[in-house]
Amino acid sequence: MSALDVTPAQFRRLADRISSLAEQWLADLDSRRIAPDTTGAVTEALFAEGLPEEGLKDAALEALKPVMDGSRAGNARFLAYVFGSGEPVGVLGDYVASVINQNVTAWRSAPTIVSLERSVVRSLARAVGCDGFTGSFAGGGSAANLMGLAMAREALAPANEEGSPSGVVYASSEVHMSIPKAMALLGLGRKNLRLIPVDSEWRMRPELLERAIAEDRAAGRRPLAVVATAGTVNTGAVDPLPEVSRIARAQGLWMHVDGAYGALAAMALPDAFEGMSLADSLSMDAHKWLYQPVDCGVLLFRDPGAARKAFSFSGDYVRTMNADAVEGFAFFDESMELSRRARALKVWLSVRYHGLAAFREAIRRDVENARRMESLIRAAPELELLAPARLSAVCFRYAGRVPDSERDAFNARLMARINARGRAYLSNATLHGRFVLRACFVNHRTSPEDVDTVMAEVLAAAGELL
Template identity: 80%
Template sequence: MSSLDLSPAHFRRLADRVSTLAEEWLEELDTRRIAPDITGAASEAMFSEGLPEQGLGDASLDALKPLMAGTRAGNARFLAYVFGSGEPVGVLGDYVASVVNQNVTAWRSAPTVVSLERSVVRSLANAVGCPGFTGSFTGGGSSANMMGLAMAREALAPANEDGSPSGVMYASAEVHMSIPKAVALLGLGRKNLRLIPTDAQWRMRPDALVKAIEEDRAAGRRPIAVIATAGTVNTGAVDPLRDVARIVREHGLWMHVDGAYGALAAMAHPEKFEGLGEADSLSMDAHKWLYQPADCGVLLFRDAKAARRAFSFTGDYARSLTADAVEGFAFFDESMELSRRARALKVWLSVRFHGLAAFRESIRRDVANAKRLEGLVRETPALELLAPATLSAVCFRYRAGLEDAQLDDFNTKLLAHINRRGRVYISNATLEGRFSLRACFVNHRTTPEDVTTVPREVLAAAEELKAL
C-alpha cells in the first residue's frame, strides 16, 4: 500500500473525528463570537512553520479546532457581504463530491454526475423563470460573469480584421467589481465599460443607457453587451430588466444579467425580477442565496451554440468518439473550466432533502427580515436609513448628536466596534459618497429576534465609542 493511502477503516476513524468536530462547531455556531478576536500578526504566526517534511499522522487533525474558530459566516447574526450560510446537507454533498472525486468535465468521464449537473441546472433555470436555458456550475459569480461576457464578445465582436480587440459594454454605476475585471480580462480594456447613471433607487437609467449606446455608435465604436444587475451588492437594486431587454434587442446587443446576489430570489419573489427570462446569459450564486457551501456559482444561457462558439476548442485527444448527444456531451465545450468538481451534487442533495418549497420560504423570510430591519431603523431616531430594502440588503448609519462632517469617520469606527463586540457582524457600503452600515440577509438561520439585535448593538456600540 502506498504510504499516502489509508485503509478504509483508518479513513473512517479520521472521518468520525472530523464529524465530531463538525457537530461541536454546529452546536456552538450561534453561541460563540462571530469573528475571532485576532490580529493579522497572530493569524500569520499560527502557520509560520509551513508544511512539515515528515507527516504527523492522526495528530495532524489536532490543528483543526483552532482553525475552525475563524469567522463563522453561518452564524445567524452574520449579516455581512453576500455569503451563504452553509446549509449542512449541502456540506455532506460536498463531502461526497470529494470522496468520489469525479472529473465532471464530460459525460464519458463522469456519466451520472454530468447528467445530474445538467438536470440541476435545468431545474434552477425553471425555478427562476428561465425555462429552456442550459449552462453549468462555476467557481462563483465572478467566473460566471466572465464567461457570460466572453460569450457576448464571441457572438457579436470576435475581433477586428487585424486581430485587435474591440467593443464596448454597459453596466450601471452600481456594478459589481467582477464586471470591470471581466471586461479587462477579455482584453476590451476597463475604459470600454461605460458606467451608466442610476435613478434614485440605484437602478440603471434606460434613457442614459440609450444615450451612451448612441454616442458610441456615432463615434464609430462597437457596442456589444449590456450587463444588467439583478441585485446590486450595495443596496440590492434590480435594474429595469424589461427596459434593458427592449433596448438590447433594438440595438442588436447581448444582455447579460449579473444575478450573483439576487437572481435565485426569483424563485420566491418573481415579481421583483420581471424580464429576467429575456437575458442571453445569467449568472447566479448558489453559495449566496441558496445557502450552499462555497464554491457554487452558476452560468445559465439561452443558446448553447453561443457557449460553444466561445469555449469549444476540442483538440484531438478530447474529441468525442460517439454520435450520441448525451454520451458525447462535454462541459469543457461550454465552459472555461476543464477539470471540474461535482458542485451540483451538494445542491441536488440539499434540495432533495428540504425541497424547493423550503428554500422559497427561507428566501421570503430573508426578505421579510430585511423589511423588519428597515422598519426598526426608520423608527429609531438615532439612525438614518440610506437605502430601503429592495431585496435583502439594508443600508443605514448612526447620526445622533453628530455633525454631517463627522458622520463618515464616526460610522467607519462604529462598524469596527460593532463587529469587535462579536454579537452581530455587518459590513459597509458607500452610497453617493456616504459611508453606510449595511446588513444583508442571505442566511437561513437568521430569525426576527436576530434582526432586533442589529439596532440594539449599533446603539450600544455607538454609546461605548462616544464614551472612549
C-alpha cells in the same frame, strides 16, 4: 500499498473525528464570537513551521481545532457581504463530491455527475423563470460573468476578427467589480465599460443607456453588450430588465444579467425579476441565496451554440468521439473550465432533502427580516436609512449626536466596534459618497429576534463610542 493509502477503518476513524469537530462547530455556532478574537500575527504563527517532511498521522488532525476557532462563525447575526450561510446538508454533498473525486468535464469522465449537473441547471433555470435555458456550474459570479461576456464578445465581435477584440459594454454605475475585471481579462479594456447613471432607487436609467449607445455609434465605436444587474451588491436594486432588454434587442446587443446576488430570489419573488428570462446569459450564485457552501456559481444561457462558439477549442487528447447526445456531451465545450469539481452534487442533495418550497420560504423570511430592520431604523431617531430595502440589503448609518461632517468617520469606527463586540457582523457601502453600514440577509438561520439583537448591538456600540 502506497504510503498515501489509508485503510477503510483508518478513514472511518479520521472521518468520525472530523464529524465530531463539525458537530461541535454547529452546536456552538450561535454562541460563538462571529469575528474570531485573533490577529494576523497569531494566524501567521499557527502555520510558521510550514509542511512536515514526515507525516504526523492521526496527530495531524489536532491542528484543526485552532483553525476552526480562528474562523469566522457564520451564525444568525452574520449579515456582512452577500454570503450564504452554508446549509449543512449541502456540506455533506461536498463531502461526497470529494470522496468520489470526479472530474466533471465530460460524460465519459463522470457519467452520473454530468447528467446530475445538467438536470440541476435545468431545474434552477425553471425555478427562476428561465425555462429552456441551459448552462453549467462555475466557481462563482465572477467566473460566470466573465464567461457571459466572453460569449457576448465571441458572438458579436470575435477575437480572431481583424481589429478585435473590441466593443463597448454598458452597465449601471452600481455594477459589481467583477465586470470591469472581466473587461480587462477579455482584452476589451476597462475604458470600454460605459457606466450608466442610476435613478433614485439605484437602478440603471434606460433613457441614458439608449443615449450612450447612440453617442458611441456616432463616434465610430462598436456597442457590444449590456450588463443588467438583478440585485446590486450595495442596495439590492434590480435594473429595469424589460426596458433594458428592449434596448439591447433593438440595438443588436447581447444582454447579460448579473444575478449573482438576486437572481435565485426569483424563486420566491418572481414579480421583482420581470424580464430576466429575456437575457442571453445570466449569472447566479447558489452559495449566496441558495445557502450552499462555497464555491457554487452558475451560468445560464439561452443558446448552447453561443457557448460552444466561445469555449469549444478542444485538443485531440480530450476530443469526444461519441456521437450520442448524452454520452458525447462535454462541459469543456461550453465552459472555460476543463478540470471541474462536482459543485452541483451539494445543490442536488440539499434540495432533495429540503425541497424547493423550503428554500422559497427561507428567501421570503430573509426579505421579511430586511423589512423588519428597515422599519426599526425608521423608528429610531438616531439612525438614518440611506436606501430602500428592495431585496434584502439594508443601508443605514448612525446620525444622532454626530455632526454631519464627522458621520463617515464615526460610522466607520462604529462598524469596527459592532464587529469587535462579536455578537453581530455588518459590512459597509458607499452611497452618494457617504460611508454607510450595510446588513444583507442571505442567511437561513436569521430570525426576527436576531434582527432585534443586531439593532440593539448597533445602538450599544454607538453608545460606547459616544
